[in-house]
Amino acid sequence: MGWTDERVELLKKLWMEGLSASQIAGELGEGVTRNAVIGKVHRLKLSARAKPANTTPRARPAPRQAPRRPAGPGTVSASSSMGGMASAAKPRPTMPRPQVMGATALAITPEFETSPYVAPATQELFIPEDKRLSLLQLNEHTCKWPIGDPLSKDFYFCGQHSLETGPYCEFHSRRAYHQLDKKKR
DNA sequence: CCCTGATTCGC
DNA sequence: GCGAATCAGG
Numbered sequence: 001m002g003w004t005d006e007r008v009e010l011l012k013k014l015w016m017e018g019l020s021a022s023q024i025a026g027e028l029g030e031g032v033t034r035n036a037v038i039g040k041v042h043r044l045k046l047s048a049r050a051k052p053a054n055t056t057p058r059a060r061p062a063p064r065q066a067p068r069r070p071a072g073p074g075t076v077s078a079s080s081s082m083g084g085m086a087s088a089a090k091p092r093p094t095m096p097r098p099q100v101m102g103a104t105a106l107a108i109t110p111e112f113e114t115s116p117y118v119a120p121a122t123q124e125l126f127i128p129e130d131k132r133l134s135l136l137q138l139n140e141h142t143c144k145w146p147i148g149d150p151l152s153k154d155f156y157f158c159g160q161h162s163l164e165t166g167p168y169c170e171f172h173s174r175r176a177y178h179q180l181d182k183k184k185r
Numbered sequence: 186c187c188c189t190g191a192t193t194c195g196c
Numbered sequence: 197g198c199g200a201a202t203c204a205g206g
Contacts, residue, residue: 002198003198033199035198035199035201036198036199036200037199038199039199039200040198043198
């Protein structure tokens with residue numbers, strides 16, 4: 001599907017309204033990725049949006065040249081049934097986007113006041129004794145999150161099934177990565 | 186990890 | 197012109 005006038009128009013509108021590229025992509029249709037949106041935005045020279053001051057100093061050489069695009073996923077021959085109807089009725093596809101994006105803000109904060117007990121602030125995973133692993137019992141698929149004092153006899157590893165993306169299980173992976181990486185050393 | 190926009194370059 | 201892959205940053 002190409003960029004028809006109305007699609008471009010909608011793109012401009014949404015972009016100016018401050019929607020993110022992925023949100024716009026979702027709004028435009030299934031076959032549109034956020035990359036497509038961003039690419040078009042740039043071609044239209046629509047950058048800068050509602051930004052009075054250039055907060056983002058465009059100073060990135062980007063010397064990429066080595067990686068070549070391996071291969072295309074084949075032509076997504078989306079033979080859309082566009083039987084000459086350029087202006088189809090599009091009231092609003094009921095944006096199926098429950099995910100909060102953009103500011104990563106937690107707009108919905110469930111109430112917790114019904115809890116009679118104060119949840120333990122330092123909540124940890126309880127690992128049953130028979131699930132606990134010693135150093136020598138670790139392998140590629142066990143969570144390597146250490147628990148306890150390494151010098152103590154009680155020291156053990158989480159041992160849950162670890163993610164493919166890291167050395168920890170889901171619980172500890174989040175704990176390890178959430179917002180604290182990419183720090184200079 | 187999630188996400189954002191920016192850039193390059195084969196198509 | 198298009199957009200996937202990639203980069204850089206939060």
